Amino acid sequence: MPGSKQALRKDMLQMRNGLSSAYINECSEQICRALIQFPVYREAESVLFYMAFRNEADVRRGMEDAWKQGKQVLLPRANPADRSMRCFRVDSFAELEAGAYGISEPPDDPGREVDPERIQLVIVPGVAFDVNGYRLGYGGGYYDRFFAGFSTRSKRIGVAYPEQIVKTVYPDPHDQAMDWIITPHEVFTIHQPLL
Ligand SMILES: Nc1nc2c(c(=O)[nH]1)N(C=O)[C@@H](CNc1ccc(C(=O)N[C@@H](CCC(=O)O)C(=O)O)cc1)CN2
Numbered sequence: 001m002p003g004s005k006q007a008l009r010k011d012m013l014q015m016r017n018g019l020s021s022a023y024i025n026e027c028s029e030q031i032c033r034a035l036i037q038f039p040v041y042r043e044a045e046s047v048l049f050y051m052a053f054r055n056e057a058d059v060r061r062g063m064e065d066a067w068k069q070g071k072q073v074l075l076p077r078a079n080p081a082d083r084s085m086r087c088f089r090v091d092s093f094a095e096l097e098a099g100a101y102g103i104s105e106p107p108d109d110p111g112r113e114v115d116p117e118r119i120q121l122v123i124v125p126g127v128a129f130d131v132n133g134y135r136l137g138y139g140g141g142y143y144d145r146f147f148a149g150f151s152t153r154s155k156r157i158g159v160a161y162p163e164q165i166v167k168t169v170y171p172d173p174h175d176q177a178m179d180w181i182i183t184p185h186e187v188f189t190i191h192q193p194l195l
């Protein structure tokens with residue numbers, strides 16, 4: 001069913017567009033509270049976050065906590081030409097600039113670029129996630145390509161509103177699963193077969 005993924009993306013984006021800012025703020029706060037208590041997060045020394053756009057859950061509270069805890073806070077820069085992402089250390093929100101797609105991104109500062117292999121934890125936004133940890137994004141394949149390029153496997157936490165959890169996102173062979181999904185009231189642990 002090749003049309004299913006696209007139809008789900010359209011439906012889920014439409015749903016998310018309809019969320020009120022009060023609801024988004026409340027969910028974002030609960031998600032961040034759960035994240036900063038989560039043992040995997042607490043143990044991580046380097047964390048790749050994202051800057052929310054188009055009604056994604058806002059994880060800036062998590063970034064603020066990470067700075068306070070002395071963690072290395074990273075953000076991606078998207079390169080639409082080859083749909084790749086590079087990661088840069090960020091020390092404040094003030095240094096961010098509007099990048100591709102209008103997402104707030106770190107400047108392309110070679111001194112601050114971080115080898116993805118060294119990232120211990122990735123906080124992943126999505127359009128939808130399923131109960132097996134698979135993620136539906138905007139269709140660019142950025143995160144799938146990014147994760148596929150690792151030889152060491154960083155831990156991955158998907159972040160979602162309860163409405164974004166579905167039975168299946170019709171995963172393709174290239175789709176990379178999350179290890180956990182944090183929603184406002186629940187943390188899902190994805191059980192993957194040990195390789
Ligand atoms: N906050 C946040 N940052 C992120 C991501 C994300 O999902 N969320 N990304 C995770 O991927 C990357 C950006 N990915 C994107 C991929 C496609 C479109 C986009 O606008 N696509 C068009 C479709 C047409 C086209 O292919 O250009 C659209 O949706 O209208 C935007 C961002 C990197 N940074």
Ligand SMILES: Nc1ncnc2c1ncn2[C@@H]1O[C@H](COP(=O)(O)OP(=O)(O)OP(=O)(O)O)[C@@H](O)[C@H]1O
Nearest residue numbers: 135136137138139140141142143144145148174175
């Ligand atoms: N590791 C990879 N190498 C090359 N191409 C890839 C890889 N992973 C995904 N792609 C390609 O990227 C495209 C988009 O994939 P998909 O629909 O799964 O994106 P998405 O996960 O929804 O989007 P995003 O990660 O940007 O939010 C597909 O055409 C797919 O073939």
